[in-house]
Structures are given as C-alpha cells and as structure tokens.
Amino acid sequence: MIRNSINLLTKKLISSTSCQRTRMRCFSSGATNLVDVNVNDKTGIAVVTLNRPPVNSLNLELLTDLSKTLDELESNRSKGMILTSSSKTVFSAGLDILEMYNPEPERSKAFWTALQDVWLKLYGSPYPTAAAINGHSPAGGCLLAICCEYRVMVNDFTIGLNETRLGISAPSFFISSFRNVLSTREAEKALTLGTMFSSDEALKVGLVDEIATDKADSINKCENFLLEFKKVSSMARAFTKQSLRKKDLEELENNREQDLQLFLFAINQPIVQKGLGAYIQSLKKK
Numbered sequence: 092m093i094r095n096s097i098n099l100l101t102k103k104l105i106s107s108t109s110c111q112r113t114r115m116r117c118f119s120s121g122a123t124n125l126v127d128v129n130v131n132d133k134t135g136i137a138v139v140t141l142n143r144p145p146v147n148s149l150n151l152e153l154l155t156d157l158s159k160t161l162d163e164l165e166s167n168r169s170k171g172m173i174l175t176s177s178s179k180t181v182f183s184a185g186l187d188i189l190e191m192y193n194p195e196p197e198r199s200k201a202f203w204t205a206l207q208d209v210w211l212k213l214y215g216s217p218y219p220t221a222a223a224i225n226g227h228s229p230a231g232g233c234l235l236a237i238c239c240e241y242r243v244m245v246n247d248f249t250i251g252l253n254e255t256r257l258g259i260s261a262p263s264f265f266i267s268s269f270r271n272v273l274s275t276r277e278a279e280k281a282l283t284l285g286t287m288f289s290s291d292e293a294l295k296v297g298l299v300d301e302i303a304t305d306k307a308d309s310i311n312k313c314e315n316f317l318l319e320f321k322k323v324s325s326m327a328r329a330f331t332k333q334s335l336r337k338k339d340l341e342e343l344e345n346n347r348e349q350d351l352q353l354f355l356f357a358i359n360q361p362i363v364q365k366g367l368g369a370y371i372q373s374l375k376k377k
C-alpha cells in the first residue's frame with residue numbers, strides 16, 4: 092500500500108518535472124489514452140493530440156477519449172485548444188470504417204452517440220479552438236477540423252468531405268459545419284463531388300485559413316490566432332460564437348435520436364455494406 096503510494100508520487104514527480112521543462116501541464120483523457128493533452132502554463136492553451144496509430148481513425152474509444160477531454164477543457168475554463176495529430180502524415184482518416192462494416196447493434200449506437208457528443212462539444216465549445224492539420228484529413232477528420240474556429244494546414248496534404256465517393260452521404264451535422272466555413276455554392280459542389288482539396292486549394296476556397304511549413308509552424312500559427320482573444324472578454328466571445336452556431340447545434344440537439352436511427356438504417360443497407368467492404372479492400376490493396 093505504502094509502496095504503491097510512493098510509486099504513484101514518484102511517477103507524478105517525474106511527469107511534472109518533464110512537463111516543467113516546457114512549462115506544460117500534461118494530462119491524459121482517460122482509460123485508453125488515445126488523446127494526449129499538454130496545457131501551456133503561460134498561455135493556458137491546450138494542445139490536444141490525437142494518438143491512435145496508424146491513421147487516427149475515429150473509433151468508439153478514440154471518440155470517447157476526445158469527448159472526455161473536451162469536458163475537462165470546459166470545466167477547467169480552458170483559454171483555448173489546438174487540435175493536432177501524433178502522426179507525421181495523417182491528421183485523422185475520419186470515422187473508423189470498421190465501426191460501420193458488419194456493425195454490431197449496441198456498439199454502433201454507442202459509436203454514433205459518441206460522435207454526436209464530440210461534435211456538440213467541439214462545435215459549441217465556449218473556449219476558442221484551432222486545428223493544426225499536420226496530415227491528410229478526409230471525411231470525419233475534416234469534420235473535426237471544421238468544428239474548430241481556425242485551421243492551419245501543413246503543405247502537401249489533402250482535406251475534404253469525400254463521403255459520396257464511399258457511396259454514402261455526409262450526415263446533416265457534417266454539412267452544417269461545412270457550410271459554416273464555405274459558401275453554400277462551394278459546399279454543395281465539394282460535397283456532391285466528394286472533393287478532396289490540396290492544401291493550396293483548401294486555402295483558396297477558404298476551407299483553411301493559413302498554410303504552414305510543418306507541424307511546429309502550424310501549432311505556432313494556431314497559437315497566434317488564439318492569443319488574439321486575450322484582448323476580448325471570454326464571456327462575450329463565447330456568447331457570440333454560440334449564437335452564430337446555435338441553429339446548427341439545436342438542429343442536432345433536438346433530433347439526436349432521429350439522426351442515430353438514420354445512421355443505423357443507412358449502414359445496415361446491403362448496398363452500403365457492399366460499398367464499404369469494397370472500400371476497405373481497396374485501402375488494404377494499396
């Protein structure tokens with residue numbers, strides 16, 4: 092018992108010493124540790140890193156960890172969050188296709204509910220958010236980025252909502268957050284075609300705000316954006332953001348069950364299963 096307490100204390104001391112070197116506080120989101128969080132003590136800004144190799148595909152566990160992290164940031168009155176990835180080439184490969192292929196009923200319900208939770212918390216967060224997109228960001232990966240208020244993308248990667256290319260439609264909350272960033276015209280064109288934009292194309296169309304040379308540069312640029320809010324009342328800021336996003340948030344809040352049932356219905360269609368199966372095979376054959 093005493094030895095356990097000493098071990099715990101030693102671990103805490105070691106971890107606090109390594110964090111002090113960079114003036115960072117570290118905490119992990121929960122049991123599975125698929126999300127790392129480093130809070131800069133000086134600025135109060137948290138860098139949240141998705142850490143589910145190889146491609147940060149969003150499965151139930153990763154979404155649950157992210158959801159818990161977002162709760163912690165809100166209850167700690169975070170000064171801001173930068174979302175990024177531990178991979179060198181992928182921000183997030185989007186929803187884990189294996190969660191939708193040959194679905195197990197209870198797990199698929201929990202999976203979609205966790206995605207809804209993450210979207211509501213991230214899109215509606217009171218603290219400012221930015222995405223340091225340090226790799227490819229298709230579909231659900233793009234969703235996480237467009238929930239944030241600012242996006243900085245490292246050169247030479249791709250981003251977009253490519254669902255129609257998989258034979259599925261982007262759900263309505265994907266579409267509303269896309270339209271919050273792009274004009275309706277650009278959103279319609281990109282969504283129906285399932286366009287994946289290069290970093291430069293994404294900048295041109297307004298899907299990202301800045302281009303970065305590498306991950307450190309993207310985090311730096313996100314930080315500069317978030318630091319601008321030092322001059323603004325956090326209450327006034329949060330109220331303004333949430334007022335602008337209120338309709339989209341209420342749309343999902345008020346229709347969660349319907350949205351869940353639509354998802355379950357869609358993924359259980361034989362034609363969708365066939366398409367997903369072929370897509371998984373094509374990824375494996377690469």
Ligand SMILES: CCCCCCCCCCC/C=C/C(=O)SCCNC(=O)CCNC(=O)[C@H](O)C(C)(C)COP(=O)(O)OP(=O)(O)OC[C@H]1O[C@@H](n2cnc3c(N)ncnc32)[C@H](O)[C@@H]1OP(=O)(O)O
Nearest residue numbers: 148184185186187188189227229230231260262357374375
């Ligand atoms: C009327 C309204 C109806 C609404 C109904 C709703 C219906 C459902 C809506 C669902 C919305 C879906 C959203 C999504 O996010 S679907 C996922 C879309 N994602 C993609 O298309 C990306 C696929 N992946 C890639 O393009 C590449 O992997 C990537 C560019 C990201 C990285 O390339 P890289 O070469 O670095 O890596 P690999 O391709 O070799 O991949 C490594 C291994 O990871 C596996 N993998 C990749 N992506 C996924 C994924 N999304 N899910 C699960 N697994 C994935 C890949 O197969 C490799 O596995 P192996 O190592 O085992 O071969």
